[in-house]
Amino acid sequence: MERVDLSGLTGLTAAAIRQVRDFAPFLRQHGFRAGTPETLTALRCLAEADLSMPGELFVALRSVYARSPAEWRSFPHLFERHFLNRGPRLEEKKRVQVEDRSGNSGGPALMQDRPPTVSFAMQPGSSPSQGERYALQADPDRLREVMAVSKRALQQFDSPPGRRYQSGGCDRVDLRATIRESVRYAGEPLRLRWQQVRPDRPSVVLLIDISGSMKEHTPFMTALAWSFTRLRLRCEVFVFSTRLKRVTQLVARKAVQGIPVSELTELKGGTRIGEALEELQLRYGGLLRRHTFVIIVSDGFDAGRLERLRSAMQGLSERVRHVVWFNPLLGDPGYEPISGGMSTVMPYIHRLVDVHDLDSWRKAVEGPIFRPLFLPPAPGPNR
Numbered sequence: 001m002e003r004v005d006l007s008g009l010t011g012l013t014a015a016a017i018r019q020v021r022d023f024a025p026f027l028r029q030h031g032f033r034a035g036t037p038e039t040l041t042a043l044r045c046l047a048e049a050d051l052s053m054p055g056e057l058f059v060a061l062r063s064v065y066a067r068s069p070a071e072w073r074s075f076p077h078l079f080e081r082h083f084l085n086r087g088p089r090l091e092e093k094k095r096v097q098v099e100d101r102s103g104n105s106g107g108p109a110l111m112q113d114r115p116p117t118v119s120f121a122m123q124p125g126s127s128p129s130q131g132e133r134y135a136l137q138a139d140p141d142r143l144r145e146v147m148a149v150s151k152r153a154l155q156q157f158d159s160p161p162g163r164r165y166q167s168g169g170c171d172r173v174d175l176r177a178t179i180r181e182s183v184r185y186a187g188e189p190l191r192l193r194w195q196q197v198r199p200d201r202p203s204v205v206l207l208i209d210i211s212g213s214m215k216e217h218t219p220f221m222t223a224l225a226w227s228f229t230r231l232r233l234r235c236e237v238f239v240f241s242t243r244l245k246r247v248t249q250l251v252a253r254k255a256v257q258g259i260p261v262s263e264l265t266e267l268k269g270g271t272r273i274g275e276a277l278e279e280l281q282l283r284y285g286g287l288l289r290r291h292t293f294v295i296i297v298s299d300g301f302d303a304g305r306l307e308r309l310r311s312a313m314q315g316l317s318e319r320v321r322h323v324v325w326f327n328p329l330l331g332d333p334g335y336e337p338i339s340g341g342m343s344t345v346m347p348y349i350h351r352l353v354d355v356h357d358l359d360s361w362r363k364a365v366e367g368p369i370f371r372p373l374f375l376p377p378a379p380g381p382n383r
Helices: 007-011 014-028 036-048 054-065 069-084 108-113 140-154 175-185 212-229 248-254 273-283 306-319 340-348 358-365
Strands: 161-173 194-199 203-209 234-240 244-246 292-297 322-326 351-353
Touching (some): 014 036, 014 054, 014 069, 036 054, 069 340, 140 212, 140 358, 212 234, 212 248, 234 248, 234 273, 244 273, 273 306
Parallel strands (some): 203 234, 203 292, 292 322, 322 351
Antiparallel strands (some): 161 194, 234 244
């Protein structure tokens, strides 16, 4: 095995080393295949780079981690999110201060007696299937406002025809009402009474990505799912990461006080959207009818096979009426949906919407995000 020379790391702060160490798990949450070899190479680049010029470190790390055109295009956005928006920024190299046994800070003389050592380790769960798990809890301060906006969104859903009839229209003759009306005319049915199909409640399937990259958006998305369970909808809620789990009853009963991790034990870190959609169609295919609206909440970073994702999305779009994709990253400046997952699903979705908080949800509802692209055929002439 090749010996790794990390002697240059003694001139770096522990915070800088920690940021580079945590970069590989962060990239894995967004579909990159990064592990220990890439991290060690990145640490060597960090020791040699001039951190007064961040562009030099950016170019070096990009050449280490980006292996495909999609990863190459999405890397700048992820680099800025990790290094410039979280924790101490990488600005300069500093000597690690070492304390002697008496507790005094060591100078150059002490550096010779006891050389500084920097210890680092990879995070547990380097595999995408062993990542972070967390509970779901809605933001209680925004539930009333989220519910009000969701009620406005309900008006955009087309109600499918039901199995029952109501007075009016011209779908069929109401024999009972016609006979009652004929009593006024000595039993002669001079006027026919008509019935029309009573519209049923709209059917909605909501799928929420709860992988590590979506954690900061989960409180609002949980509140949104809770509001859907309170509306006049036939709504089913699912969460997924590497697997799919039906949580409609959990969200309806426990979204406010929080869903504990013990109830989501089968869900693990990482994102495999294609496998989750395949499981949805195999196990819950009865929910996917021609009048169903499917809402997928995800940033589109997929660690699975893109061919499975393409096949699953094609089958889903052919079975349902409308597929809407909520991507919480669309509002970030400089972000473009060009990752491998988003590029794969774009031909099969009807709307791509930025929804990440209450204001973006309110703005999205102002547009026709749930209106079908094709109008139904016009009804025939009245009888």
